[in-house]
Amino acid sequence: MRELAALTGRQVERHHPWPRMLVSTDRWQDAINGLVEGRWTLSGLWGDVGVVHMALMAGSDLSVLSLPCLDGHFPSVGRLHAPAARLERTISDLFGLVPLGAIDTRPWLDHGNWGLRYPLGTSQDGAAPEPYPFLSAEGEGIHQVPVGPVHAGIIEPGHFRFHANGETIVRLEARLGYTHKGIEGLMRGADLDRASKLAGRVSGDSTVAYAIAFARASEAALMMEAPDRAQWLRALMAELERLANHLGDIGAICNDASFSLMLAHCAILRERVLRAADACFGHRLMRDCVMPGGVTRDLDLAGVSSLKLLVTEVRTRFPSLVALYDNTTSLQDRTVATGALKAGLALTFGAGGYVGRASGRDFDARRALAYPPYDQLSFEVSVFQEGDVNARVWVRIREVEQSLSLIDQILGGLPDGPIHAPLSVQAGEGMALVEGFRGDILVWLRLNGEGRVERCHLRDPSWFQWPLLEAAIEGNIVADFPLCNKSFNCSYSGCDL
Amino acid sequence: MRRLLFQALMASPLTEPLSRDGDAALAELASQLNRATQARLGRSLSIRELDAGSCNGCELEINALSNAYYDLERFGLRFVASPRHADVLMVTGPVTKNMRDALRQTYEAMPRPKWVVATGDCAIDGGCFAGSPAVVGAAAQVIPVDLVIHGCPPSPASILQGLVALMGQSAK
Ligand code: SF4
Numbered sequence: 001m002r003e004l005a006a007l008t009g010r011q012v013e014r015h016h017p018w019p020r021m022l023v024s025t026d027r028w029q030d031a032i033n034g035l036v037e038g039r040w041t042l043s044g045l046w047g048d049v050g051v052v053h054m055a056l057m058a059g060s061d062l063s064v065l066s067l068p069c070l071d072g073h074f075p076s077v078g079r080l081h082a083p084a085a086r087l088e089r090t091i092s093d094l095f096g097l098v099p100l101g102a103i104d105t106r107p108w109l110d111h112g113n114w115g116l117r118y119p120l121g122t123s124q125d126g127a128a129p130e131p132y133p134f135l136s137a138e139g140e141g142i143h144q145v146p147v148g149p150v151h152a153g154i155i156e157p158g159h160f161r162f163h164a165n166g167e168t169i170v171r172l173e174a175r176l177g178y179t180h181k182g183i184e185g186l187m188r189g190a191d192l193d194r195a196s197k198l199a200g201r202v203s204g205d206s207t208v209a210y211a212i213a214f215a216r217a218s219e220a221a222l223m224m225e226a227p228d229r230a231q232w233l234r235a236l237m238a239e240l241e242r243l244a245n246h247l248g249d250i251g252a253i254c255n256d257a258s259f260s261l262m263l264a265h266c267a268i269l270r271e272r273v274l275r276a277a278d279a280c281f282g283h284r285l286m287r288d289c290v291m292p293g294g295v296t297r298d299l300d301l302a303g304v305s306s307l308k309l310l311v312t313e314v315r316t317r318f319p320s321l322v323a324l325y326d327n328t329t330s331l332q333d334r335t336v337a338t339g340a341l342k343a344g345l346a347l348t349f350g351a352g353g354y355v356g357r358a359s360g361r362d363f364d365a366r367r368a369l370a371y372p373p374y375d376q377l378s379f380e381v382s383v384f385q386e387g388d389v390n391a392r393v394w395v396r397i398r399e400v401e402q403s404l405s406l407i408d409q410i411l412g413g414l415p416d417g418p419i420h421a422p423l424s425v426q427a428g429e430g431m432a433l434v435e436g437f438r439g440d441i442l443v444w445l446r447l448n449g450e451g452r453v454e455r456c457h458l459r460d461p462s463w464f465q466w467p468l469l470e471a472a473i474e475g476n477i478v479a480d481f482p483l484c485n486k487s488f489n490c491s492y493s494g495c496d497l
Numbered sequence: 498m499r500r501l502l503f504q505a506l507m508a509s510p511l512t513e514p515l516s517r518d519g520d521a522a523l524a525e526l527a528s529q530l531n532r533a534t535q536a537r538l539g540r541s542l543s544i545r546e547l548d549a550g551s552c553n554g555c556e557l558e559i560n561a562l563s564n565a566y567y568d569l570e571r572f573g574l575r576f577v578a579s580p581r582h583a584d585v586l587m588v589t590g591p592v593t594k595n596m597r598d599a600l601r602q603t604y605e606a607m608p609r610p611k612w613v614v615a616t617g618d619c620a621i622d623g624g625c626f627a628g629s630p631a632v633v634g635a636a637a638q639v640i641p642v643d644l645v646i647h648g649c650p651p652s653p654a655s656i657l658q659g660l661v662a663l664m665g666q667s668a669k
Pocket residue numbers: 201204550551552553554555589590591616617618619620624625648649650651
């Protein structure tokens with residue numbers, strides 16, 4: 001049954017693989033009501049010239065609704081459905097389209113430094129930076145702690161504003177946008193080669209996942225598929241990326257709980273994965289190895305055996321690290337019950353990845369959409385209910401094990417054949433949802449008839465995770481923030497674009 | 498039980514990271530760095546890393562410098578939290594307009610003498626993002642840069658190599 005079929009409109013031609021409808025304001029409102037009732041999940045909300053698009057998901061079905069903004073405004077989604085709020089503020093900043101009735105009208109990406117406003121719409125001269133009014137908290141003894149954008153560690157920049165009562169956090173609000181590079185602006189008019197490289201640089205730790213999402217969206221728009229072998233190699237790279245990131249995260253989370261031994265050992269395993277990736281694909285992060293049409297590097301026999309060695313090594317060493325994590329009470333004391341995220345919120349926000357799966361949201365794009373080759377591979381999606389730091393660690397532990405199994409299966413079943421198919425040049429629109437290590441990444445694009453990108457939107461999973469960090473941290477102590485933050489490990493660059 | 502675990506886990510990787518891997522280039526680099534540090538500076542070098550809008554790829558590789566394979570602290574190189582404690586500012590990213598002031602302020606907060614290393618193609622000339630109205634481009638447009646390290650991202654080995662070069666220069 002197609003839940004989303006209720007949202008009727010004029011179907012746009014050449015939009016693949018899911019439908020896109022031009023809808024009336026009434027249908028738009030129905031869509032908002034459905035979000036509020038939990039009938040479907042918001043998967044994306046982005047601007048275009050004179051139009052806003054909303055991607056909705058129900059089960060494994062997706063649909064895009066497009067509402068023309070005749071007078072430069074559209075009915076706010078965020079007014080009733082909080083997950084849309086920051087996406088709307090972004091639309092306002094980039095396109096100058098106004099969400100009518102929105103509660104929060106502060107700018108988001110635009111800090112007043114660009115020298116212009118609405119860079120992707122009808123641009124205007126910029127205003128000078130204005131002070132940013134943070135949300136407040138009132139009560140006796142409440143004080144503010146401002147942190148960032150420059151943090152103490154080697155991490156991305158962002159500002160956190162804490163309202164605390166003694167040690168206890170009453171309210172946390174993040175202000176992001178510091179790493180805004182104007183990627184969607186650079187995408188305009190780029191050919192597929194350059195656009196794919198840009199997509200692979202949206203969030204460095206997810207370069208493979210982004211490149212796959214971009215490639216799949218382009219291939220959908222061109223109504224073609226990459227050859228089998230390329231699809232399998234993509235999945236191989238995606239699992240190596242997941243493995244490396246999860247290993248790094250498990251170590252880093254424990255390190256933020258002052259247990260640096262775990263970091264030391266996990267970092268060694270992570271380095272092993274990166275070296276194997278370098279040996280097989282010529283780049284430690286496998287950057288620019290996935291392109292529309294296929295992949296740029298084939299895997300030779302030496303590569304296969306080095307990956308088999310890697311899997312064996314991680315399999316041998318990882319269980320003792322897991323036991324160490326599980327048996328160290330001082331560490332458990334920090335991670336159990338800390339930063340608990342309620343299941344209801346994870347569901348409302350459609351939180352992907354370990355954030356959602358640690359709070360009972362049983363979703364994984366690899367399983368739900370079963371894009372190749374995952375339709376031919378067997379794996380389990382682990383879901384925990386507790387929603388605390390510990391649960392987010394366990395989701396990662398289980399996913400390390402699953403990725404090892406997937407790599408095994410891929411190496412065993414890798415089909416022969418070409419790794420690249422020629423690309424045609426034609427106009428069309430395409431969309432893809434791909435499971436990165438952090439959660440589902442959405443890419444939507446429109447190609448013109450000259451092989452160039454007209455509009456491309458990339459939605460990082462962290463859009464729906466950052467606000468949840470703010471909810472999960474409430475009532476925790478300030479000193480536990482780094483630990484909670486690391487367990488979410490949201491992307492700054494991915495959201496700032 | 499725990500003790501056993503510790504011993505088993507710690508035995509192999511930590512003792513022979515550089516030599517056993519047969520990574521000759523790295524071993525060579527390591528000994529150079531050691532000589533350069535001691536001979537020229539005779540002290541340690543503190544590094545403050547600053548992400549001025551990177552994609553986070555550079556940070557991953559800079560973080561890797563602290564793993565057992567590269568273990569940069571052996572050479573007296575260490576990352577510090579405050580710019581007030583730093584000799585070197587390691588900048589990544591195409592310097593977004595939203596980070597320009599933070600970059601300048603961080604640089605100004607550092608005591609003299611100080612050096613700046615633009616790390617990664619973005620910090621060198623804006624990389625892939627050059628020309629965007631949201632970025633400044635090269636870090637050198639905001640603060641004086643002493644050394645550049647190419648790559649997208651540069652590998653940990655080439656970052657170490659870059660630091661060797663810097664040691665040579667800073668002692669002149
Ligand atoms: S140089 Fe490459 S890895 Fe570094 S920030 Fe730029 S795009 Fe990312």
